[in-house]
Amino acid sequence: MNALEPFCAPQLAQLASSVPTGSDWLYEIKLDGYRLLARIDSGDVHLLTRNGHDWSDRFPEICADLERLPVRTALLDGEAVVVLPDGRSDFQELQHRLGRRGGRAAVGVQYHVFDLIHLDGEDLREHPLERRKERLIEILGEGQWQTVRICDYFIGDGALFFEESCRRGLEGVIAKRRSAPYRSVRSRDWQKIKCGRRQEFVVGGLTRLKGRDAVGALLLGVYHEGHLLFCGKVGTGFSDRARRELYLELIPHQCAASPFRSIPRERQVVWLHPQAVAEVSFTQWTNDHRLRHPVFHGLRSDKAANTIVRESPMKQSKPKRGKARTSRRHEVSDSSVRFTHPDRVVFPEQGLTKLALAEYYEAVADRILTHDSHRPLTLVRCPAGRAGKCFFQKHATGSMPDALPRAAVSEDLKEEPYLYLESEAHLLWLVQLNVLEIHVGNSRIEQLEQPDRIVIDLDPDPAVPSSAVVSAAFLVKEAMEHLGLVPFVRMTGGKGLHVVTPIRPKLGWDEVKAFSAALSKVVAAAQPDRFVTVMTKKKRSGKIFIDYLRNGRGATAIAGYSTRARAGAPVAVPLRWDEVASRFGRTAYTVANVPRRLASLKEDPWEGYFDSERPITRQMIRAVGM
Template sequence: MGRWSRGRPITVVVPPGARGGTGLPALIQPQLATLVDRPPKGGDWSYEIKFDGYRVMTRIEGGVATIFTRNGHDWTERMPRLADACNALQVDDAWLDGEAVVLDSSGQPDFNALQNAFDRRSTAEIVMFVFDILWLNGTDLREQPLRARRALLRDLMAEQSSDVIRFSEDFPQDPVSLVASACKMKLEGIIGKRGDAPYRSGRSPDWIKLKCNLRQEFVVGGFTRAKGARSGVHSLLLGVYEKDGSLRYAGSVRPYFSSRDGPAFLKRAEPVLRDSTAFYNPPKPEKERDYLWLDPSLVVECSFLEWTPGGEVRHPIFHAVRDDKPASAISEEPMVAVETDEPVEADTGSTREVPGPKGGLKIGNIRITNPQRVLDEVTGHTKKELAEYYAAIAEWALPYLHNRPLALVRAPDGIKGELFFQKHSERAAIPGIQELPTELHPRHPPLLVANTPEALVGLAQMSVIELHTWNAIAPDLEHPDRIIFDLDPDPALPWAAMLEAAELLKVVLDEIGLRSFPKTSGGKGFHVVVPLTRRQGWSETKAFAHAVAKHMAKVVPQRFSAVLGPKNRVGKIFIDYLRNGRGASTVAAFSVRARSGMGVSMPVSWDELKEVTRGDEWTMSKAVERQRSLTVDPWHGYWQIRQGITATMRRAVGID
């Protein structure tokens, strides 16, 4: 099969049995790999590098390429040099599957450099490693075995060499050795693919991934707590010893101690408190934190994504205090080759997955049953993917969940089945979930809180999709620490009306002296969150929220309604203030929604609000990708806000 209209013919031969297509597909969802803890012993497998970049699907029609992200977003304009290289390929039409990366000086994929390239809008250094071809010159190749597709792709790439588009080679070595080599080279891992399998969109056992596991002990050189607080631990300050015996600061980790472990740690820390730091490169102090320094004698174990160029851990997860190793023996562990008779650890820390009995698997210490059960028929999202998401997002979600009573939405039969609203553990204990003392909520069963990554995975195991939280934190459940305004639009309104409404509410709150923070609801609109110092009770707070809603409806009656009910919001946006009563709850930041598409409630900054295109813009994968790419918290300053409802504020919204 050749291509004559744009230059010399291409001599690649389409495999026998490939079928003619009925038309170039508008979109093809990528095939995804299943994470495993060891390579399969038999079968027709080939192995490739797992590139640390962005997955891209490239559609070429009539010599014009369109580059899509994994989630189907058109990023062609964001990568013009790559698009030009794809346009130059001498094919009539094609679908290519690959990974966009930026290579460092040693030729290794550098994810930080890739993110910086997009941030600077300077993407000329991006290259694409192509590892599959799904369509070529009117022929659908997806039913062909992988080895045939890759032979065709190899020939195509050999005839059209390019520095920008490169063929992803496979390697003949055994996978255990490949993983060891990948880890020593600080790569993410390897991908295994069945050579006799067709291409199948979505997650498939025919593609597997084996990832390097980074986990080790650290010396605790100190800890932080809220400014002026007399107890508690916000974060542990981690260190490792250098070869010359000096202690290097290696980052911080939130421990999320249990009610028992927190006091136990402080009891051990008190005798080794010191006046000055033992780190030769101590962290830069934060104004809102007190720093307590320790003699470097306590040891903890953490997992993490990677070491940064500055020698700190990225995305650490606390696991335990260790007593079996002396602090003096703790240094940055070098990566060593895995012995061929040992299993290969897959993924990092609490998100590590291992196969479980009877078709289940484990994420951290939580066994996930029926992991392939489909929760959303539209996207194909499974229970496994939900659990993976909550494990991955835990670092950012837990501060907004810590000690807040929960209301849960369960979907045991998927989001199209019956949904169950649950505030108590009832008959079944939820792995990792803690119960609050009954005296905090008299005459009711104990309220639930999720304070650890294990709790979030445990909720996913129970098919909990949505996490709703109170506006108060235990043990003080009588004084709310925030007000939430839920902007609920008439479905007929355009999205621009939602953006305008959020901005107008911000203006009013600014004028009366209250700082606010927006987040998408994961559904139709926005939530505007106003943090408070805990001075006011529930009735005062709810009355104030109601007054703000009525004030907005009075000032801009053509835009807002403060009266509940669909008939009262025709062409308008209802400012739902009812979520501010005792026992009422609102979907938490980073919670998934039990709606088609399974969007996520995502914190955003006021500055980026105009870039948001819908209330369910962020999916689970996009939410994790976004959080890992951020350099500044969109809600920067949230935890430092000290504001309350004053008499002047009440008068401003019509309360005498």
């Protein structure tokens, strides 16, 4: 039996430029409403936003329906929408029924449910999506619900489904991997493909309709490196009622000066504190970074203004082959990120420039984000490149771009801001900050105090041959497998190897660190002439240090596919176990050849990682002598 958690951060979809195809995908219509998790505990229903705010009082009809579900405990994932007769969902009408500030209970709103996370004491997150949907149908399929609906899905030709959805005037589709577990992160297992272009923008000003207290147009922007950049204005898509209501809502936020970095050439503008977020569709970006043919769709009270950046869709193509370009173009494919000094050489031995490094991170972004998004970062920054002075940085500072997301982490009786990654753009911002190494913690920001993996770092004395390090990795592998854990391996970009095992995030830091220490000591005790588990340099001479200290609170390990601030631009590379002996110590993986390696692989070296999470059981704890 698993207790129903107070809150579970929702899984988020990655924006994609085309529809993924294949037998492992299903497709849903992209809804235009408010994402809500429904938490049901013995008839007590709470509707929670993606940020954990309780909106139950806004949707009493939905809560009343959910109270009747034949469940004791459950956690559903879905979206509150107003559906028009033609099947489209209307966000503006949803806002009207809620009141502009969510001040009244909405009527006539439906809750479309597309996932089941927990049911009657069973945590379903590890189950494949298709099985979770089957369980959802079991509890919702036979009931006569006024407001609760199962979100339909389609299996088959995804491209044709997308084409038909766009023809009907829908917003787009969501593609989901049928075999994937539920993960509280943004990942490629869920992909959103939009009909046309549509995203959120920060509202930095408005113009009045002549002679009326009503909005004529809204002035829009996105954040880049801490500055609000003007993107144009939107004056269509408003009903007369919406123009009046928007004016009354926004005018209290009036300010004296423009919040935009460059003041737009607009007359009679009422400047606003940049707090409101508008959802806008448009046909394209112009060459001067303005919106063409924008249409207003509503304000988003569930989105924070300081997180709004220019969106860039993920490509379905394979990583780039060949050498990274070293052109003088000051941007890469994500045009929300521009670089100062793009031609600065950051790895002098290869003549590798800042722009070329950014192009490398574009090629491996999906691999990094799959495993290391939403983890607190510690960075190695080298403002003058690898040959200059470098320094570690743990805490975010005011000079860093506001668009880089932050999480508050308790540290020494106070909270400190840590950066984390959510998108390819965030990786590119790290390049702009002259980051040459990305180190990550073993927990995600949604569950900071419960690590979800163990990293054993095999750190050899310089005199130890690479073959001995490989042998040590297999000994750790065998010890983990004997306990029932599933190990994976990666080259660190240095002289060592990491053996990594995913664990269920249930235990705290102290318990996980103690377990990893005991496991390491079991391995070391078997061959004390080869291994040591203490950091003292004298005792490490001629031996391999089995470092379990990376599993403590606040400790980090190098991220897979991160560069290292060392000669040759080496990269930390995940391997299959059957290639460790032939690759480690013989093949130097670098920025130049890793994209080619990835393009040649038939499957990910860490395929099955997320299906391999195991709980640390009492039997395991006893087996390592704790």
